Amino acid sequence: MHYDLSDPRHYTTFEDIQGLVVASAQAALGIHLLRAAGLVTGGTAGTALILSYAFDWNFSAVFFLMNIPFFAFAWMARGPVFCGKSLATVAFVSLMAEALKPLVQIGQIHPGAAAALFGISAGVGLLGLFRHSGSLGGVSIVALILQDRFGFKAGWTQLLHDLALFAVALFLLPADRVFWSLSGAVILNAVIAFNHRRDWYVVT
Amino acid sequence: MTDPSHHSAFEDAQGLFFGTLMCALGLQFLTHAGFITGQTAGMALVISYATGWDFGPVFFAVNLPFYWLGLRRIGLTFTVKSLISVTLLSAMAALMPRWIAFETLNPLLAGVLFGFITGSGLLAIFRHGGSLGGIGIVALMVQDRTGFRAGWLQMGFDAVLFTLALIWIPLDRVLWSLPGVVILNFVLAVNHRRDRYIAT
Numbered sequence: 001m002h003y004d005l006s007d008p009r010h011y012t013t014f015e016d017i018q019g020l021v022v023a024s025a026q027a028a029l030g031i032h033l034l035r036a037a038g039l040v041t042g043g044t045a046g047t048a049l050i051l052s053y054a055f056d057w058n059f060s061a062v063f064f065l066m067n068i069p070f071f072a073f074a075w076m077a078r079g080p081v082f083c084g085k086s087l088a089t090v091a092f093v094s095l096m097a098e099a100l101k102p103l104v105q106i107g108q109i110h111p112g113a114a115a116a117l118f119g120i121s122a123g124v125g126l127l128g129l130f131r132h133s134g135s136l137g138g139v140s141i142v143a144l145i146l147q148d149r150f151g152f153k154a155g156w157t158q159l160l161h162d163l164a165l166f167a168v169a170l171f172l173l174p175a176d177r178v179f180w181s182l183s184g185a186v187i188l189n190a191v192i193a194f195n196h197r198r199d200w201y202v203v204t
Numbered sequence: 205m206t207d208p209s210h211h212s213a214f215e216d217a218q219g220l221f222f223g224t225l226m227c228a229l230g231l232q233f234l235t236h237a238g239f240i241t242g243q244t245a246g247m248a249l250v251i252s253y254a255t256g257w258d259f260g261p262v263f264f265a266v267n268l269p270f271y272w273l274g275l276r277r278i279g280l281t282f283t284v285k286s287l288i289s290v291t292l293l294s295a296m297a298a299l300m301p302r303w304i305a306f307e308t309l310n311p312l313l314a315g316v317l318f319g320f321i322t323g324s325g326l327l328a329i330f331r332h333g334g335s336l337g338g339i340g341i342v343a344l345m346v347q348d349r350t351g352f353r354a355g356w357l358q359m360g361f362d363a364v365l366f367t368l369a370l371i372w373i374p375l376d377r378v379l380w381s382l383p384g385v386v387i388l389n390f391v392l393a394v395n396h397r398r399d400r401y402i403a404t
Binding site: 005008015018019022025026029033099100102103104105106107108109110112113114116117120121123124128190191194195 | 307317391
């Protein structure tokens with residue numbers, strides 16, 4: 001290949017940093033759009049959103065604090081680098097989601113648009129995080145550990161968590177918001193399911 | 205899992221659809237703030253601000269001459285995918301203001317979010333063998349033939365466009381448009397790598 005390209009098989013530190021920054025900003029924007037329409041999603045971010053709606057707490061603070069125990073699991077499961085990247089990503093998403101509140105105020109948003117735009121923005125963000133070996137911490141790490149240690153499929157753990165989360169959401173939110181929330185979660189997971197391919201994107 | 209070396213038609217369709225939706229969302233930040241960008245999209249924005257015409261149809265129209273170039277120099281598949289991408293973006297950009305409206309939008313953040321979101325959207329479109337037409341076709345052709353990075357060539361075109369834009373658009377808005385263009389092209393320059401994203 002060309003002389004100015006870095007090693008095709010491995011990211012440089014700089015490439016990892018730009019990937020994690022861009023991806024975290026996309027994830028934060030996705031959450032910001034979701035919040036503007038009063039929707040929720042799956043995973044730890046979804047639990048943090050529900051808690052922030054129910055008790056009027058600050059999403060970013062709840063999201064960051066909730067993730068702290070998971071960083072210890074992240075270290076155990078995948079080592080210090082993964083733990084460090086996850087910590088940096090969760091911190092940046094929390095800060096960015098808070099910064100967006102005054103800087104990008106959404107006047108009106110159709111809940112279907114919020115779901116779709118959240119799905120692609122956070123979905124592509126998570127794709128970027130995975131490709132640069134980061135994560136948004138939380139439930140997915142526990143799910144990975146359970147699969148490694150006990151053979152219980154990571155997908156089932158996440159599904160059980162999200163089912164419980166949406167059951168709670170049904171009590172807290174109007175039915176149409178729960179429907180749009182589900183649509184957003186489906187789009188997000190479709191983006192990841194179709195595009196997270198180690199055999200397409202070969203760099204680590 | 206499908207064949208790892210080639211995208212299936214469905215995989216390309218979802219890639220182009222998600223990619224153009226990302227681009228349309230990014231453009232919404234830009235047009236709300238009254239900023240411009242580079243390439244044919246920027247040309248269409250300048251025309252749209254100067255005449256009051258809608259961006260969608262103008263963007264579709266300015267790209268028409270480039271399909272002939274794409275067809276002659278690159279091939280039918282690329283040209284059809286570019287036509288689909290441009291058409292989708294024209295339609296989505298027209299619909300986007302009905303879906304989302306901003307009350308306040310910080311100018312720096314408008315540029316940053318545009319650069320990140322539209323940059324990633326373009327990356328997806330390129331990786332699935334499409335483009336947003338125009339200068340992208342010329343730039344991709346040059347990268348594939350000479351190795352000169354598409355990001356740098358687009359930056360040269362953008363410099364000329366921004367200078368001409370000053371005739372119709374106030375200086376401060378042209379200057380505030382710069383962070384977005386730099387960030388968008390940065391995202392492409394660092395991340396568009398045929399040697400890493402190997403599926404075609």
